[in-house]
Amino acid sequence: MRALGIILAGGNSNRMRELSNKRAVAAMPVAGSFRSIDFALSSMTNSHIQKVAVLTQYNARSLNEHLNSSKWWDFGRKQGGLFVFSPTVTTGNSWWYRGTADAIYQNLSWLKNSHEPYVVIASGDGVYKMDFNKVLEYHISKRADVTVVCTEGSQVQDISRFGVLKMNEDCRIEEFEEKPMMARSNVISTGIYVIRRRQLIEMIERCAQEGRYDFVNDVLIRYKNLKRIYGYKIDTYWSNIASVEDYYRTNMDFLKPEVRKYFFTEYPGVYSKIDDLPPAKYNPGSCVKNSLVASGCIINGHVENSILFKGAYVGNNCVIKNSIVLNDVYLGDNTHIENCIVESRDTIRANSYHCGEDGIKIVVEKNERYAI
Amino acid sequence: MIKKEMIAMLLAGGQGSRLGVLTEKVAKPAVAFGGKYRIIDFPLSNCINSGIDTVGVLTQYQPLRLNTHIGIGIPWDLDRNVGGVTVLPPYEKSTSSEWYSGTANAIYQNMAYMETYNPDYVLILSGDHIYKMDYEVMLDYHKANNADVTIACMPVPIEEASRFGVMITDGNGKITDFEEKPEHPRSNLASMGIYIFSWPALKESLNALKDQPGCDFGKHILPYCKDNDKRLFAYEFNGYWKDVGTLGSYWEANMELIDIIPEFNLYEEFWKIYTKGDVIRPQYVSADAIVERSIVGEGSEIYGEIHNSVIGADVTIEKGAVIRDSIIMRHSQIGAGTTVDKAIIAENVKVGDNVVMGVGEEAPNVLKPKIYSFGLVTVGENAVIPDNVKIGKNVCIAGVTTAEDYPNGELPSGGAIVEKDGE
Numbered sequence: 001m002r003a004l005g006i007i008l009a010g011g012n013s014n015r016m017r018e019l020s021n022k023r024a025v026a027a028m029p030v031a032g033s034f035r036s037i038d039f040a041l042s043s044m045t046n047s048h049i050q051k052v053a054v055l056t057q058y059n060a061r062s063l064n065e066h067l068n069s070s071k072w073w074d075f076g077r078k079q080g081g082l083f084v085f086s087p088t089v090t091t092g093n094s095w096w097y098r099g100t101a102d103a104i105y106q107n108l109s110w111l112k113n114s115h116e117p118y119v120v121i122a123s124g125d126g127v128y129k130m131d132f133n134k135v136l137e138y139h140i141s142k143r144a145d146v147t148v149v150c151t152e153g154s155q156v157q158d159i160s161r162f163g164v165l166k167m168n169e170d171c172r173i174e175e176f177e178e179k180p181m182m183a184r185s186n187v188i189s190t191g192i193y194v195i196r197r198r199q200l201i202e203m204i205e206r207c208a209q210e211g212r213y214d215f216v217n218d219v220l221i222r223y224k225n226l227k228r229i230y231g232y233k234i235d236t237y238w239s240n241i242a243s244v245e246d247y248y249r250t251n252m253d254f255l256k257p258e259v260r261k262y263f264f265t266e267y268p269g270v271y272s273k274i275d276d277l278p279p280a281k282y283n284p285g286s287c288v289k290n291s292l293v294a295s296g297c298i299i300n301g302h303v304e305n306s307i308l309f310k311g312a313y314v315g316n317n318c319v320i321k322n323s324i325v326l327n328d329v330y331l332g333d334n335t336h337i338e339n340c341i342v343e344s345r346d347t348i349r350a351n352s353y354h355c356g357e358d359g360i361k362i363v364v365e366k367n368e369r370y371a372i
Numbered sequence: 373m374i375k376k377e378m379i380a381m382l383l384a385g386g387q388g389s390r391l392g393v394l395t396e397k398v399a400k401p402a403v404a405f406g407g408k409y410r411i412i413d414f415p416l417s418n419c420i421n422s423g424i425d426t427v428g429v430l431t432q433y434q435p436l437r438l439n440t441h442i443g444i445g446i447p448w449d450l451d452r453n454v455g456g457v458t459v460l461p462p463y464e465k466s467t468s469s470e471w472y473s474g475t476a477n478a479i480y481q482n483m484a485y486m487e488t489y490n491p492d493y494v495l496i497l498s499g500d501h502i503y504k505m506d507y508e509v510m511l512d513y514h515k516a517n518n519a520d521v522t523i524a525c526m527p528v529p530i531e532e533a534s535r536f537g538v539m540i541t542d543g544n545g546k547i548t549d550f551e552e553k554p555e556h557p558r559s560n561l562a563s564m565g566i567y568i569f570s571w572p573a574l575k576e577s578l579n580a581l582k583d584q585p586g587c588d589f590g591k592h593i594l595p596y597c598k599d600n601d602k603r604l605f606a607y608e609f610n611g612y613w614k615d616v617g618t619l620g621s622y623w624e625a626n627m628e629l630i631d632i633i634p635e636f637n638l639y640e641e642f643w644k645i646y647t648k649g650d651v652i653r654p655q656y657v658s659a660d661a662i663v664e665r666s667i668v669g670e671g672s673e674i675y676g677e678i679h680n681s682v683i684g685a686d687v688t689i690e691k692g693a694v695i696r697d698s699i700i701m702r703h704s705q706i707g708a709g710t711t712v713d714k715a716i717i718a719e720n721v722k723v724g725d726n727v728v729m730g731v732g733e734e735a736p737n738v739l740k741p742k743i744y745s746f747g748l749v750t751v752g753e754n755a756v757i758p759d760n761v762k763i764g765k766n767v768c769i770a771g772v773t774t775a776e777d778y779p780n781g782e783l784p785s786g787g788a789i790v791e792k793d794g795e
Contacts, residue, residue, distance in 0.1 A: 031653070031654065032653070032654030033652050033653055033654050033670070034652075034653075071446065254654075255656070257656075260653075260656060260673075263653075264653045264671065270653075271652070272652055274447070274649055274652065276447075276644050276645070276646050276647070276649075278406070278407075278408060278638035278639055278645075278667070279406070279407035279408045279667040279668055279669045279670070279682075279683075279685075280655060280667065280668050280669075281630070281639070281666075281667045282663045282664055282665065282666050282667070282668065282678075283632055283665060284632070284664060284665050286663065286664060287662070287664075288657040288661070288663055289657065289658075289659045289661070290657070290658055290659040291656075291657055292654040292655070292656055292657075293654055293655050293656075293657060293668070294654040294655075294670075295408075295652075295654075295669075295670050296639070298639065307654070308654075309654075
């Protein structure tokens with residue numbers, strides 16, 4: 001592959017509510033045994049991109065832990081590999097990443113010292129599978145300066161969360177509005193871009209000179225009429241998890257057989273860090289209906305239309321409905337959880353009752369757990 | 373100079389013929405266990421958990437699965453700059469070329485490998501037991517006794533002792549005598565096939581017995597050590613240890629994992645068991661499914677009923693299927709409306725719709741009555757079973773079978789279909 005990968009994983013989102021207290025959005029657990037960034041990383045490795053930088057800033061501990069070895073995505077390479085760039089203080093700079101363009105600018109030497117002619121930029125909060133080779137081919141055939149991967153907005157709940165764009169018959173982007181109050185089109189940007197490396201360096205340097213820091217507003221939208229910016233429209237599954245509602249919906253999508261088939265059984269697959277957990281265990285009294293269960297779970301109660309992430313424990317007579325139980329949660333006996341997302345590593349005492357009445361409730365109890 | 377205090381040599385070349393069709397295509401250490409693991413994962417994980425980072429795995433019989441499983445040792449953190457895991461197959465020499473003719477002979481043929489690491493001690497393991505053990509504690513015992521050989525032993529009921537090599541010790545654990553599968557055992561300390569040798573003692577006895585045909589630790593090396601006044605000690609182990617050498621004991625050991633609090637607990641944070649997992653996605657249990665008192669591996673899709681069973685990764689159980697008291701290994705598919713009772717179904721097997729498996733009265737197997745007993749149905753890997761057939765007990769099936777192989781749509785108890793396999 002003739003491209004580098006950059007994954008923008010520094011972001012926080014208020015729309016994630018309490019869930020973002022603990023981790024960057026890119027480190028959110030997704031679909032039982034993955035984390036959000038696995039989808040971008042797996043797509044890159046499956047497209048034979050060998051050198052990938054992950055730019056982190058907000059609450060990256062969880063993300064760093066997830067990326068502490070690059071071998072799971074086949075990035076344990078002598079040539080290239082996985083680079084994690086957090087903001088650092090240097091003689092010339094003492095700022096945090098002030099925006100996506102600034103994040104790239106602060107690591108420009110990495111781009112300058114590489115020799116791959118193209119760069120694929122992706123965000124860490126998308127759930128999708130993509131062959132970037134096809135996007136690159138398209139980019140070359142259109143003689144584009146920047147290619148923006150976009151999709152029909154019907155795949156998302158709240159279109160005003162995204163960049164909305166309008167293309168002409170040739171797919172050249174004519175209008176591009178970031179998070180508009182009133183969307184004038186229903187084609188949205190997926191936050192995945194292909195661009196020539198030298199072109200990117202030039203744009204980012206100019207941006208920095210002018211004191212501008214955001215890739216979408218200060219590069220894409222500003223250069224919209226000057227440069228040839230094209231849209232590459234996909235009709236395969238794509239979702240962004242950066243709001244509680246979209247996060248919940250994306251996870252629940254994996255209860256559909258066609259979504260599981262697309263992501264899990266169709267080659268190539270999605271990779272993640274290996275946790276070495278034993279198989280899930282169903283004890284007498286367990287009753288599981290239409291649910292996903294990850295490895296290491298122990299189930300004694302009733303689980304329906306829910307997703308149990310790795311290592312969850314469900315006590316006797318529990319009722320879990322329409323909920324997402326994140327990693328290593330312990331649910332005490334007789335607990336009722338309905339329309340909730342239970343934060344990871346939490347301990348819910350016996351006889352608790354949680355129900356999201358009008359919307360998704362996020363359960364964070366932070367009780368002590370007494371090891372048995 | 374490279375120096376490792378203790379290295380491990382893991383004997384993984386055996387066929388394990390008593391596992392019948394399960395080991396027809398794979399060596400016994402590579403047979404799946406417990407919904408996720410392979411038997412060799414237990415000694416390998418014990419090694420790394422005990423701080424042993426240099427392991428030679430001796431392979432001979434059907435090594436392909438074993439080789440791909442071990443790879444460069446990543447799952448066990450045995451990918452090392454110095455040491456790590458090395459697969460050691462038999463090889464051709466300038467003057468001779470021979471297979472590994474016995475356990476000790478296999479070790480002897482890899483003298484050069486061991487010498488590379490200048491070990492003080494060599495741990496000899498076999499790849500066919502299920503247990504968790506800290507070899508470092510055993511080494512401390514070995515050192516404290518200033519022993520030449522330490523043999524891990526387990527107290528067994530005296531009536532079962534005649535199945536094992538039995539150690540007779542004085543009050544301090546020093547071995548005074550031993551008997552191989554004695555009719556009237558004088559002790560209940562059974563050898564677990566785990567030895568620590570001080571390197572000089574091992575080297576000396578291997579060299580002394582290098583011309584012994586089929587040189588074996590139990591039959592030749594240990595008697596030689598005793599006759600030459602070496603210090604032999606028995607290290608008593610009281611944890612869970614299971615030999616899964618027969619289909620019955622293999623089935624039993626799997627079934628023990630589904631108890632509410634199993635004696636052999638895989639869910640403890642301490643002393644994790646590692647394996648190469650090709651499947652990491654979660655499993656799906658449908659709205660019509662019933663799963664009870666079972667363990668289920670990653671990525672399986674359950675639309676039917678499962679009771680008291682061990683299900684591997686990426687298994688599909690179709691709607692209306694009922695699985696009871698069975699082991700189903702990875703990538704296998706069970707068709708709609710099929711009933712499976714007390715069966716061991718190996719990897720990548722396709723069972724058709726409306727099959728009834730494990731019914732009727734028991735009858736001795738026509739082919740190998742001693743192997744295919746315990747009332748089990750045993751299906752070898754990559755086998756195909758057609759729709760609407762009835763299969764009895766003590767049955768073995770291998771290869772692609774079609775409706776013609778089942779006269780009147782039935783394979784009665786004690787039947788066998790294996791000859792198709794060579795095609």
